[in-house]
Amino acid sequence: MNFESGGEPLHGVLHVPSEPTSRAxxxxxxxxxxxKCAHRTMVEAARAIAEAGIAVLRFDHRGCGDSPGSFDAYDLCGWREDISGALDCAARETTAEVGLLGLRLGATLAAQVAEELPDVACLALWEPIIDGERYIKQNLRRSVIKAMMTRHEGGEESEDAAAEAGAPAEGTVDFDGYSVPEAMREQMEQINLLAPPPSYAGPALVLNISAKDAIAEPMQQLADAYERGVAVAVRAEPVWQRIGVIDAEPIISATVDWLRRQ
Amino acid sequence: MSDQQLKQQIKEMIVERLFLDADPNAIADDENLMENYEIDSVNLFEIVVGLEEQFEISFEDEDFSVDLFATIDSLAEYVERKRS
Known part of the structure; x- marks a missing residue:
């Protein structure tokens, strides 16, 4: 299915439960x-949540996946509009109350949209980006490490990995081949989900996905900042970093369990 | 913290963060991590984040070289240098 956002037709897939539902x-x-890495997990999550009786709309933002446009032509404002458009679409198609579930920057954008649309039924945040500057640093570091490994596998010296990884046009940064323009980078740098503290009053899940059973401090702080927030730690590999089949079952189960309790 | 304690903590951190099916005590200080544990760029990123969080150090771009990540010995030496 397609729906419109910002004059662009966005590609979406609606997962409909077998029984009529009042939730989406x-x-x-x-x-x-x-x-790219998380695609399979997002599809598996959509199917599992639909099986649990909740309709799910997954979609591609402008410039991403099967939706039209180039990644570097858009920014976070446009992508938040896309989420609002997806909420409208899901409400239209299902006549249900609609919540948001996001992963990484998708979770952050979902949280920001929920600040402006208090009617969002619930908010599930998988490893949200809480600190935008840290997110950018991590992405740049990944590029440096990849460049180092590529040079190593090619039998070259690795000392120039940083220089090789960091040669984008002025003002832009490169996220593993995705050009992030200056305006988008600045918007990312400004992300801080803890300040100001969130005002969304609906149920909020902060899912901390890592090798540890303990919840990382910023994730706990974020959950605590929500009026009805809860933090849950799930021991699982970072599904947003690995291409291939990764066992996302612990992540999906924890989420479905939480959704069932709402 | 002694040199051996530092190395043991690094081994445990690597096994945990990379979900390795390995006994940390069985990792030799001088064995080649990249070859023996199929360390790829994603794993290296996890090791970097793990070292930074656990030992409160910060990697600089110019620090990155394959030799640094070759063995427990080289990682421990780097951590000690950054902390000194």
């Missing part, structure tokens, strides 16, 4: 290479 969820994907 919009899935907000991560971006750049992380979207």
């Amino acid at each position: 969820l919009v899935l907000c994907h991560p971006f750049a290479e992380e979207k």
Whole structure:
């Protein structure tokens, strides 16, 4: 199915439960290479949530996946509009109350949309980007490490990996081959989900996905900042970093369990 | 913290963060991590984040070289240098 946002037809897939439902969820994907890696997990999550009786709309933002446009032609404002458009679409198609589930930057954008649309039924945040500057640093570091490994596998010296990875046009940064223009980078740098503290009053899940069973401090802080927030730690591999089949079952189960309790 | 304690903590961190099916005590200080544990760029990123978080150090871009990540010995030496 397609729906319109900002004059662009966005590609979406609606997962409909076998029984009529009064609940729906919009899935907000991560971006750049992380979207590619997490695709299978997002599809598996959509199917599992639909099986649990909740309709799910997953979609591609402008410039991403099967939606038209080039990644570097858009920004976070446009992508937040896309989420609003997806919420409208899901409400139209299902006549249900609609919540948001997002992963990484998708989770952050979902949280920001929920600040402006208090009617969002619930908010599930998988490893949200809480600190935008840290997110950019991590992406740049990944590029440096990849360049180092590529040179190593090619039998070259690795000392120039940083220089090789960091040669984008002035003002832009490169996220593993995705050009992030200056305006988008500045918007990312300004991300801080803890300040000001969130005002969304609906149920909010902050899912911390890592090798540890303990919840990382910023994730706990974010959950605590929500009026009805809860933090849950899930021990699983970073599904947004690995291409291939990864066991996302612990992530999906924890989410479905939480959704069932709402 | 002694040199051996540092190395043990690094081994445990690597096994945990990379979901390795390995006993940290069985990792030799001088064995080649990249070859023996199929360390790829994603794993290296996890190791970097793990070292930064656990030992409160910060990698600079110019620090990155394959030799640094070759063994537990080289990682421990780097951590000690950054902390000194």
